Structure formats: C-alpha cells, structure tokens
Amino acid sequence: MPSDQNMKRLTPLKTLSDFVVIGEVGCGKTALMNALLENGNVRRKTQAAEFHQHNVIDTPGEFVGRPAYYGALLSTIVNVTTLVYLQAANKEYFSMPSGLLSVYSNKRVIGVISKADLPDANVSGARRLLKENGIPEPYFVTSVVNNKGIASLRSHLLALQDIPLVTSPSQQQINVA
Ligand SMILES: Nc1nc2c(ncn2[C@@H]2O[C@H](COP(=O)(O)OP(=O)(O)OP(=O)(O)O)[C@@H](O)[C@H]2O)c(=O)[nH]1
Numbered sequence: 001m002p003s004d005q006n007m008k009r010l011t012p013l014k015t016l017s018d019f020v021v022i023g024e025v026g027c028g029k030t031a032l033m034n035a036l037l038e039n040g041n042v043r044r045k046t047q048a049a050e051f052h053q054h055n056v057i058d059t060p061g062e063f064v065g066r067p068a069y070y071g072a073l074l075s076t077i078v079n080v081t082t083l084v085y086l087q088a089a090n091k092e093y094f095s096m097p098s099g100l101l102s103v104y105s106n107k108r109v110i111g112v113i114s115k116a117d118l119p120d121a122n123v124s125g126a127r128r129l130l131k132e133n134g135i136p137e138p139y140f141v142t143s144v145v146n147n148k149g150i151a152s153l154r155s156h157l158l159a160l161q162d163i164p165l166v167t168s169p170s171q172q173q174i175n176v177a
C-alpha cells in the first residue's frame with residue numbers, strides 16, 4: 001500500500017497559469033516562483049523575462065527599477081491576466097511608478113509582502129506602501145524560508161483562474177486615455 005507521502009506525490013497539482021511576478025532586484029521573485037511551482041532551489045540572478053509553462057513569467061528586477069526597461073515590462077505583461085507585485089518586507093520605498101501596473105485595464109494585481117522572516121521586516125510598513133500605491137487588498141505575506149503564505153497565495157492564484165476578469169467600460173476609458 002502506498003505511503004501518505006507517495007500518495008501525495010501521485011496526486012497531480014492543479015496547474016498554476018497566467019501570472020507574472022514583478023518587483024525590484026532581490027525582492028524574492030524567483031525564490032517565490034520556485035516555491036509556487038515547486039521547482040527546487042535554483043538561485044541565480046534573473047537576466048531577462050523567463051517564461052515557464054502555462055503563461056507563467058518571472059521578470060528581472062531591472063524591469064521596475066530602470067525607466068529604460070519599462071517598455072520591456074509592458075510588452076512582457078501585455079498578454080498576462082494576473083500581475084503579482086512583490087514588496088520586500090524590509091524595504092521602505094515603493095520601487096516603481098505605480099501607474100505602470102494599471103496601464104492595461106484587463107489585469108488583476110496581487111500584492112505580496114515578501115521576505116517576512118527577515119529580522120528587519122516591517123510588514124505593516126509594507127502594507128501601507130502597497131495601499132498608498134493603489135495595490136488592492138488582500139495582501140499575501142510570504143517567506144520562502146519558513147514557507148509562510150505560499151500555500152495561501154497558490155490557492156488564491158488557482159481560485160482566480162476560474163473567475164473571468166471583468167473590466168468596466170469606464171475603467172477601460174481611464175486607462176487607455
Ligand atoms: N530571508 C529570506 N530571503 C529570501 C526570501 N526570498 C528570497 N530571498 C533571498 O533573497 C535573494 C534574492 O532572491 P531572488 O528570488 O533571486 O530575487 P529576485 O527578485 O528574483 O531578484 P532579480 O532576479 O535579481 O530581480 C536570494 O539570496 C534569496 O535567497 C525570503 O522569503 N526570505
């Protein structure tokens with residue numbers, strides 16, 4: 001009879017799809033992506049947009065940190081429904097013009113407060129920054145060190161995949177103008 005662990009391995013995971021992770025250099029995008037996709041612990045700097053299966057995309061932090069790359073960011077996210085924006089819990093600034101996340105009206109934005117395990121983490125400060133920059137709640141507080149929030153974020157992303165995205169005509173007008 002298979003053990004619980006073998007049973008777990010045999011049960012197929014529902015596939016995550018159609019999201020992109022965005023945030024400044026070193027905020028933990030690739031580590032979070034690896035945790036969500038259960039890809040193991042590959043640690044290296046992301047040099048360019050990395051396309052996984054099912055329209056899942058990891059981006060380099062330079063896409064938000066350098067205006068010269070904003071075009072690359074916008075062309076990378078154009079065909080993705082869900083933008084996952086990471087705010088590292090130990091950073092006291094927001095790393096991009098927040099309007100960039102709402103250039104397209106047909107996107108959802110999810111706020112993640114990453115690296116919550118760090119000794120200098122300030123989760124309430126990070127919440128405030130996300131809110132002030134127009135990222136809607138709820139926020140997911142995560143750590144790949146102790147796995148905090150990873151399962152909740154995965155479940156949320158999976159649940160969203162089943163809900164069609166509705167944008168109001170007025171919102172489309174505002175964003176296109
Ligand atoms: N303590 C702690 N460290 C983390 C966490 N997530 C990532 N890190 C560390 O932060 C560093 C940067 O992580 P990455 O995932 O490579 O960051 P990134 O956002 O992909 O960076 P770029 O690809 O350069 O834009 C690595 O040393 C990770 O091990 C976390 O939740 N907690």
Ligand SMILES: [Mg+2]
Binds near residue numbers: 030031045061
């Ligand atoms: Mg990376």
